[in-house]
Amino acid sequence: MAGKTLYDKLWDQHVVKTREDGTALIYIDRQLLHEVTSPQAFEGLRIAGRQPWRLDANLATPDHNVPTTPVERESGIDGIQDPVSRIQVKTLDDNCDHFGITEFKMADKRQGIVHVVGPEQGATLPGMTVVCGDSHTATHGAFAALAHGIGTSEVEHVLATQCLIQRKMKNLLIKVDGELGKGITGKDVVLHVIGVIGTAGGNGCAMEFGGSAIRTMSMEGRMTMCNMAIEAGARVGMVAFDEITAEYVKGRPYAPKADQWEMAMEAWSDLKSDDDAVFDKVVEIRAEDIKPQVTWGTSPEMVTTIDGTVPTLEEAADDVERSGFKRAYEYMGLTAGQKITDIKLDRVFIGSCTNSRIEDLRAAAEVAKGRKVSGSVKQALVVPGSGLVKAQAEEEGLDKIFVEAGFEWREPGCSMCLAMNADKLGNGEHCASTSNRNFEGRQGYGGRTHLVSPAMAAAAAIAGHFVDVREL
Amino acid sequence: MKAFTVHQGVVAPMDRANIDTDMIIPKQFLKSIKRSGFGPNLFDELRYLDEGQPDADNSGRPLNPDFVLNQPRYSGASVLLARENFGCGSSREHAPWALEDFGFRAIIAPSYADIFYNNSFKNGLLPIVLDEETVDRLFKETEASEGYQLTVDLENKKVVTPSGEEIAFEVDDFRRHCLLNGLDDIGLTLQDADEIKAYEEKRRASSPWLFS
Numbered sequence: 001m002a003g004k005t006l007y008d009k010l011w012d013q014h015v016v017k018t019r020e021d022g023t024a025l026i027y028i029d030r031q032l033l034h035e036v037t038s039p040q041a042f043e044g045l046r047i048a049g050r051q052p053w054r055l056d057a058n059l060a061t062p063d064h065n066v067p068t069t070p071v072e073r074e075s076g077i078d079g080i081q082d083p084v085s086r087i088q089v090k091t092l093d094d095n096c097d098h099f100g101i102t103e104f105k106m107a108d109k110r111q112g113i114v115h116v117v118g119p120e121q122g123a124t125l126p127g128m129t130v131v132c133g134d135s136h137t138a139t140h141g142a143f144a145a146l147a148h149g150i151g152t153s154e155v156e157h158v159l160a161t162q163c164l165i166q167r168k169m170k171n172l173l174i175k176v177d178g179e180l181g182k183g184i185t186g187k188d189v190v191l192h193v194i195g196v197i198g199t200a201g202g203n204g205c206a207m208e209f210g211g212s213a214i215r216t217m218s219m220e221g222r223m224t225m226c227n228m229a230i231e232a233g234a235r236v237g238m239v240a241f242d243e244i245t246a247e248y249v250k251g252r253p254y255a256p257k258a259d260q261w262e263m264a265m266e267a268w269s270d271l272k273s274d275d276d277a278v279f280d281k282v283v284e285i286r287a288e289d290i291k292p293q294v295t296w297g298t299s300p301e302m303v304t305t306i307d308g309t310v311p312t313l314e315e316a317a318d319d320v321e322r323s324g325f326k327r328a329y330e331y332m333g334l335t336a337g338q339k340i341t342d343i344k345l346d347r348v349f350i351g352s353c354t355n356s357r358i359e360d361l362r363a364a365a366e367v368a369k370g371r372k373v374s375g376s377v378k379q380a381l382v383v384p385g386s387g388l389v390k391a392q393a394e395e396e397g398l399d400k401i402f403v404e405a406g407f408e409w410r411e412p413g414c415s416m417c418l419a420m421n422a423d424k425l426g427n428g429e430h431c432a433s434t435s436n437r438n439f440e441g442r443q444g445y446g447g448r449t450h451l452v453s454p455a456m457a458a459a460a461a462i463a464g465h466f467v468d469v470r471e472l
Numbered sequence: 473m474k475a476f477t478v479h480q481g482v483v484a485p486m487d488r489a490n491i492d493t494d495m496i497i498p499k500q501f502l503k504s505i506k507r508s509g510f511g512p513n514l515f516d517e518l519r520y521l522d523e524g525q526p527d528a529d530n531s532g533r534p535l536n537p538d539f540v541l542n543q544p545r546y547s548g549a550s551v552l553l554a555r556e557n558f559g560c561g562s563s564r565e566h567a568p569w570a571l572e573d574f575g576f577r578a579i580i581a582p583s584y585a586d587i588f589y590n591n592s593f594k595n596g597l598l599p600i601v602l603d604e605e606t607v608d609r610l611f612k613e614t615e616a617s618e619g620y621q622l623t624v625d626l627e628n629k630k631v632v633t634p635s636g637e638e639i640a641f642e643v644d645d646f647r648r649h650c651l652l653n654g655l656d657d658i659g660l661t662l663q664d665a666d667e668i669k670a671y672e673e674k675r676r677a678s679s680p681w682l683f684s
Contacts, residue, residue, distance in 0.1 A: 256681030
């Protein structure tokens, strides 16, 4: 019998019951909650007179709506200028207080983006099933966990039953072998992958990242990659457990201690695909082929390299893609054949659940150090992923480097990734962003997003247009 | 949840691939703590010529005359026809809520993003997968004849065209059962509460660090 993939193992370990039609009831070890996708779920519980099945499996923090300016943050919830946002953040507090769920509220130094907070607290652990009403929950798969985003009805279902009804997905392996070049990060790797397989390439699949380039990658890099599995259509991204995982998890507040640590390490050691495991599909990528990536269009698959150009209509695969290209040129205000390095930036955003961890901020600071943000850039924001990331960065003096270079140093939250708070692009503005989606209007009405790594974003801020970070 | 058995309605063709959830319902409307009322802001940035705001009156806003749902011939449409990877992007259930609130009961496309597909079934909205060639043909038929309607029969898993042609589609038995009967799946899962408890006890013994 063939061996099992990491996904097969995680699935088997969590099946409560298999139904006749092939769907299964899967047990959920951890649910993360935020203010946007939970209010209707809590309301559903109240209407049905139900209680959460298991309180200690849940952890909440507000992130999408929270303001990131120190002034607004000082006055707590009342300081949120937008009344609709204020109600939503307040509703999360009220729901968590009412039901007894642990929440890192806005003023708590542990508050931050759920996908930064979970791993940072050790609330995300290897071997777990992790869900959240947010598609970027795939992030947590970097810990050899089975993690994916769910809708609000499913948030309610997990609160009420600690289970989800699932059908097993297919196994997809993205194998990245070789050594990544200087300045090439997890962000470049995953954007390259999306460029190769397309935004629907992983639909219906659990995507495991393997190969020698992944084995040497930091947890931050792995999280960035898994985070964007969803942009390739895969709800689940995963990386096998190894020493790097263990090193990251050890000593975190929710991580097992003493005897239980030993017991856990033994259980986790098998969280990898067997050598003879069979995948439904394997995509092989040579690490040496990957250059710094920049998206030019309105879907993450519309991506090219820093030395590339906006593709022409002749390069489109078919009529549907051709009409997508045409729409993207118009929306983005770009022309076919235009050089990527000629794209001028109005704003720069360094942050989001994709790239707001300490390693990301260090990479951006290294580029910013001793340099100045270009006079043609209206605003360059650095938004740490959590209060603890912010504190760490300040301890290392990164905040000073950014401020001296002309960046704004903000309070933690999702911020300009999706512009639910006050941080947004103006109509027609181009932004170099370390976030995950370049959809129309994502960062603000009429805003034009280009996805890049933190170092590339910092370099673009300095130059006022895209530049190759390897040449600095 | 509203039950879905047979539905007949006008088809609106949205001829583009990768329609994402930000397009279906832009982020500013996700600030609502309710489940309803998203219909007027469905496809907000495509539908109107200005920027929409939550809790605002949409009646006086300038409409984009080129947008398919603003064209009189598709008024009252309840079946949406689209290209591949419909609903990609975020997990926001506000997307199916907005489609349903607008009046859509079924979508036909060659493929869907997984989370959107799941979410739709929980809200009485039926996402039907048909092969690309068939979808392409339905686009042509819809555009060729004004008032074009399709009948969606979930009981018998088929779409019926005006000429009487029957096109079969696949759907999970469990999802079909829930949708046909308008069932809340939390109630169904709780019928297995003893099995969940038994699993949980085993897990507590093998992985005590997961339980505080």
